[in-house]
Amino acid sequence: MTDSATNAVEMRQIVKQFPGVRANDQVDFSVRAGEIHALVGENGAGKSTLMNILYGLLRPDSGEILINGKAVHMAGPRDAIALGIGMVHQHFMLIPVFSVGENIMLGREPVSGAVFYDRGQARTSISELTKRYGLALNPDARMGDLPVGLQQRAEIVKVLYRGANILILDEPTGVLTPQESHELFGVLRDLVKGGKTIIFISHKLKEVLEISDRITVMRRGKVVGHLTTKDTNEEEIATLMVGREVLLRVDKKPATPGLVAMKVENLTANSDQGVPALKGVSFELRAGEILGIAGVEGNGQSELMEVLAGTRKASGGHVELGGRDITTMDARTERDAGVAFIPEDRRGAGLVLAFSIAENSILGRERTSTFSWRSIVLKLVAIRDWARRLVRDYDVRTPSIDVAARNLSGGNQQKVIVAREMEGRPKVLLAAQPTRGVDIGAIEFIHRQIVKERDGGAAVLLVSAELDEVRSLSDRIAVMYEGKIVSIESPDTPEERLGLLMTGGGARAGAA
Amino acid sequence: MTALGDILHLLFTANLWQATLAAAVLLLLPALGGTISERTGVVNIAMEGMMLTGAFFGVVADLAWHNVWLATGVAMLAGGLMASVHAIVSIQFRADQIVSGIAINIFAAGLTVFLVNRIYGLQDVGHVGQSELLPNIDVPVLDQLPFFGKVLFQQNIIVYVALILLVATQIVLFRTKLGLRMRAVGEHPMAADTAGINVFLIRYSAVITSGLLSGLSGAFLAIGVSNTFVPNMTDGRGYIALAAMIFGKWTPMGAFIACLIFGLGEAIYANNSIIHVSQYLLSMLPYLITLIVLAGVVGRSTPPAHDGLPYIPGAE
Numbered sequence: 001m002t003d004s005a006t007n008a009v010e011m012r013q014i015v016k017q018f019p020g021v022r023a024n025d026q027v028d029f030s031v032r033a034g035e036i037h038a039l040v041g042e043n044g045a046g047k048s049t050l051m052n053i054l055y056g057l058l059r060p061d062s063g064e065i066l067i068n069g070k071a072v073h074m075a076g077p078r079d080a081i082a083l084g085i086g087m088v089h090q091h092f093m094l095i096p097v098f099s100v101g102e103n104i105m106l107g108r109e110p111v112s113g114a115v116f117y118d119r120g121q122a123r124t125s126i127s128e129l130t131k132r133y134g135l136a137l138n139p140d141a142r143m144g145d146l147p148v149g150l151q152q153r154a155e156i157v158k159v160l161y162r163g164a165n166i167l168i169l170d171e172p173t174g175v176l177t178p179q180e181s182h183e184l185f186g187v188l189r190d191l192v193k194g195g196k197t198i199i200f201i202s203h204k205l206k207e208v209l210e211i212s213d214r215i216t217v218m219r220r221g222k223v224v225g226h227l228t229t230k231d232t233n234e235e236e237i238a239t240l241m242v243g244r245e246v247l248l249r250v251d252k253k254p255a256t257p258g259l260v261a262m263k264v265e266n267l268t269a270n271s272d273q274g275v276p277a278l279k280g281v282s283f284e285l286r287a288g289e290i291l292g293i294a295g296v297e298g299n300g301q302s303e304l305m306e307v308l309a310g311t312r313k314a315s316g317g318h319v320e321l322g323g324r325d326i327t328t329m330d331a332r333t334e335r336d337a338g339v340a341f342i343p344e345d346r347r348g349a350g351l352v353l354a355f356s357i358a359e360n361s362i363l364g365r366e367r368t369s370t371f372s373w374r375s376i377v378l379k380l381v382a383i384r385d386w387a388r389r390l391v392r393d394y395d396v397r398t399p400s401i402d403v404a405a406r407n408l409s410g411g412n413q414q415k416v417i418v419a420r421e422m423e424g425r426p427k428v429l430l431a432a433q434p435t436r437g438v439d440i441g442a443i444e445f446i447h448r449q450i451v452k453e454r455d456g457g458a459a460v461l462l463v464s465a466e467l468d469e470v471r472s473l474s475d476r477i478a479v480m481y482e483g484k485i486v487s488i489e490s491p492d493t494p495e496e497r498l499g500l501l502m503t504g505g506g507a508r509a510g511a512a
Numbered sequence: 513m514t515a516l517g518d519i520l521h522l523l524f525t526a527n528l529w530q531a532t533l534a535a536a537v538l539l540l541l542p543a544l545g546g547t548i549s550e551r552t553g554v555v556n557i558a559m560e561g562m563m564l565t566g567a568f569f570g571v572v573a574d575l576a577w578h579n580v581w582l583a584t585g586v587a588m589l590a591g592g593l594m595a596s597v598h599a600i601v602s603i604q605f606r607a608d609q610i611v612s613g614i615a616i617n618i619f620a621a622g623l624t625v626f627l628v629n630r631i632y633g634l635q636d637v638g639h640v641g642q643s644e645l646l647p648n649i650d651v652p653v654l655d656q657l658p659f660f661g662k663v664l665f666q667q668n669i670i671v672y673v674a675l676i677l678l679v680a681t682q683i684v685l686f687r688t689k690l691g692l693r694m695r696a697v698g699e700h701p702m703a704a705d706t707a708g709i710n711v712f713l714i715r716y717s718a719v720i721t722s723g724l725l726s727g728l729s730g731a732f733l734a735i736g737v738s739n740t741f742v743p744n745m746t747d748g749r750g751y752i753a754l755a756a757m758i759f760g761k762w763t764p765m766g767a768f769i770a771c772l773i774f775g776l777g778e779a780i781y782a783n784n785s786i787i788h789v790s791q792y793l794l795s796m797l798p799y800l801i802t803l804i805v806l807a808g809v810v811g812r813s814t815p816p817a818h819d820g821l822p823y824i825p826g827a828e
C-alpha cells in the first residue's frame with residue numbers, strides 16, 4: 001500500500017475519542033479507485049465513526065486523510081461533497097414530507113431569479129441522472145410514500161447529483177428485501193463500471209463476499225484485518241470480527257415434537273390501519289419444535305405475533321393453548337398461562353428504555369410474590385439478585401444492573417429480553433425478529449438459547465425477515481404471504497423455492 | 513334576538529373591520545416569527561416576553577430621543593436580544609426549549625416592571641407625544657374606496673409592513689431555496705447537514721428573526737396602538753400568536769387567517785358598548801371559536817418533525 005496515488009481514499013492513524021470509549025484507535029484504511037471495498041465489524045466497532053470522519057460529520061482527534069493522493073482537511077460535509085465524497089446513511093437522510101426532487105436537490109438547488117427554487121429544472125436534472133444510471137424515479141412523488149427500496153435509490157441519486165465519485169454506503173441492505181438487495185448490487189456493479197469507487201459497510205458476511213473486492217475488518221475501534229475477498233471466507237471474517245471462533249451454523253439435534261401446544265384456527269385480524277392483515281391463518285405448534293415463519297415483511301407476521309401474544313385483538317378465529325381457548329385473553333393473562341413473547345420492536349415494546357436492567361428484568365412479573373409484597377411493595381433485594389443472575393447467565397455485557405436499558409447495545413438489550421422471557425419457563429415462546437440488528441456473537445448466543453428452550457420442551461414460533469435464520473433454526477417452515485400461510489415446508493427446502501413462495505408465486509407449482 | 517341583530521349590524525361596519533385588521537396585525541407579527549422559528553425546528557413560546565421587552569424599550573427610547581423610528585429599531589433590537597438568549601440556550605446548550613421560553617417570558621415580565629420602577633419611580637411611565645407615534649397612513653385614492661378604503665387603506669404604517677412581511681414570508685418559506693433549506697432543517701436537521709447546509713446558522717437566524725418581529729409588534733402596541741407602557745401590556749398576545757401559528761398549521765397564510773379570527777373577537781369586544789350582551793361573554797367569543805375549530809374543523813395539525821429537538825451532529 002505504498003502507491004497512494006492509486007488510492008481514492010487513504011486514512012492514516014485516525015484517532016477519535018468519545019467520552020469513555022476510543023471509537024477509532026490509530027485506524028489505517030485505504031480504498032483503491034474503482035473497487036468495492038467492504039468495511040465490516042460488529043456494532044460499536046467504529047465503522048460508522050470512521051465513515052462519519054471521512055464524510056466530514058466528525059473531526060478526528062489526530063491522523064490524516066488523503067483523497068486521490070492529496071492531504072485534505074474537512075470542516076463539514078460540505079467539504080467532503082466538494083471532494084467528491086458521497087454517503088448513503090444507514091438511517092436515510094431523507095425528508096418524508098418533501099418531494100423526491102426536493103430531497104435530491106437539497107443543498108444544491110437549481111434557482112431561477114437568484115432565489116426561487118426551480119422545480120422544472122430540478123425535474124430535468126433528475127431525469128437526466130436517472131436515465132444515465134438506469135435508476136427510474138418520479139421526482140414529484142412524496143418521499144414518505146415510496147417503499148424503502150426506492151427511498152434508497154433516491155439517496156443514491158442524491159449522492160450522484162452532487163457529483164460524488166466515492167460513495168459510502170452504510171448498511172445499505174439492512175432494510176431491503178432479498179429482491180431489493182439483489183437490485184442494489186446490480187446498481188453498484190454498474191456504478192463501478194462507470195468509474196465510481198464504493199465503500200460498503202455491512203455485517204452480513206454473505207453479501208460482503210458477494211459484492212466486494214477487498215475487505216477491511218474492524219473490532220473495538222481498531223483495524224484487525226485487511227483481506228482480499230476472493231481469498232477469504234465467512235468463517236475467517238467472522239472470527240476476525242468477533243475475536244474468537246464463531247459458529248455460523250446453528251448446532252442442533254433433530255426435534256422430538258410432542259403434544260400440540262398451541263392451535264391456531266382460521267385466525268383473522270386487522271392492521272393498525274384497520275385493513276385485514278390476517279386472512280384466516282391456521283397451524284398447529286407442537287411442544288419441542290421450532291416453527292419458523294418465512295415471508296417478506298408486512299405480510300401479516302407482525303400482526304400474527306401480536307394477536308398470539310395478546311397485544312392485538314383478533315377479529316375472528318380461535319387460538320387454543322393446551323386445549324384452552326385464549327383468543328380473547330390479554331397479554332397479562334396469556335403470560336400467566338405460559339406464553340412468552342420476544343417482540344420485534346425491542347426498544348418500543350420489549351423494554352422500558354429509561355428503566356434499569358434490574359427493573360426491565362422483572363417487567364410482567366412484578367406482581368408475583370417473588371418480587372413484591374402483596375403486589376404493592378417491590379422486594380428490591382430479590383429483584384437485584386434475580387437481575388444479577390440473569391446478566392451472568394445470559395452474558396449481558398454491562399458495567400452494572402443499574403444501567404438504563406437505553407445505554408446498552410442492541411445485542412445486549414436483546415439479551416435482557418431473551419433472559420426475561422425464557423426464565424419464565426414458557427410453554428410457548430413467540431420470538432419475533434429475535435436477532436435483528438444484533439452482532440454475530442450475540443446472534444450465536446440467542447440462537448443457542450432458542451434451541452435450548454426447544455430441547456427443554458417449549459414450543460417455539462419464530463418470525464424472521466432473515467431467510468437464513470428461519471432455515472437454520474426451524475424444524476418446519478410456514479411461508480406467509482398476504483395474511484395467509486401459503487405452504488408449510490421442511491427446512492431444507494431450497495432458498496429459491498421459499499423465495500418464490502414468499503412473493504406469491506410457486507404455491508400452485510408446489511401443489512401440483 | 514336584539515343582541516344577534518346588534519352583532520350582525522356591527523359586522524357590516526367598516527370601523528369594525530378596520531379595528532379587526534389592526535388587532536390581527538399585533539398577533540400576526542409574532543405569529544410569523546413563531547412560524548419561521550418553528551419551521552427550522554426551534555420551539556418558540558417566548559414571543560410574549562420578546563414582545564413585552566420590545567414594547568418597553570420602544571417607549572423608553574421614544575421618550576428619550578423623541579424619534580419613533582429609532583424607538584422602533586430599539587424595540588426590535590430588544591426583542592432580538594431576548595431571542596438570541598433563547599437561541600443560545602436551546603441551540604448551543606440544547607436545553608429544553610419550552611423551559612427556556614417560559615423562563616424568558618417570566619424574566620421579561622419581571623425585568624420590565626423592575627425597570628419601570630427604577631427609571632420612572634412609582635409614577636407614570638409618561639406618555640409619548642402624538643408626533644412621536646407610529647403614524648397612520650391613508651393611501652391616496654384607494655382610501656376613498658367604499659368600505660375597503662377604510663378597512664385596508666386607512667391603517668397604521670405597521671399594518672402595511674406586516675402585510676408585506678406576510679406575503680414575503682409565505683413566498684420565502686415555500687418558493688425559495690432558502691425556504692426549502694429552512695424547512696429541511698426543521699424536518700430533519702441531519703439530512704440538511706449532510707447535504708451541506710449550515711443547520712446552526714439557519715436556526716440562529718430564524719430564532720433571532722422571530723425576536724425582531726415580536727419586538728416590532730411590541731413597538732406597534734406601545735407606540736402605535738397606545739402611547740405608553742403599562743406593565744404586562746401584551747396581555748397574552750404572544751401566546752395567542754402561538755395558538756394562531758398552530759391553528760394555521762405552521763404556514764404564514766394560515767396563521768394570518770387565525771389572527772383575523774382572534775382580531776375580530778377583539779374588535780367586537782372593543783365595541784361592546786353598542787351590543788347588549790355581557791362584555792365578559794363577548795370577550796370569550798374568539799377563543800370559543802378557536803377551541804371549536806381546533807377540535808374538529810381544521811383537522812390534525814402536524815408540526816415540523818424535529819420541532820423542539822436540539823441537533824447533535826453525528827449522533828444518529
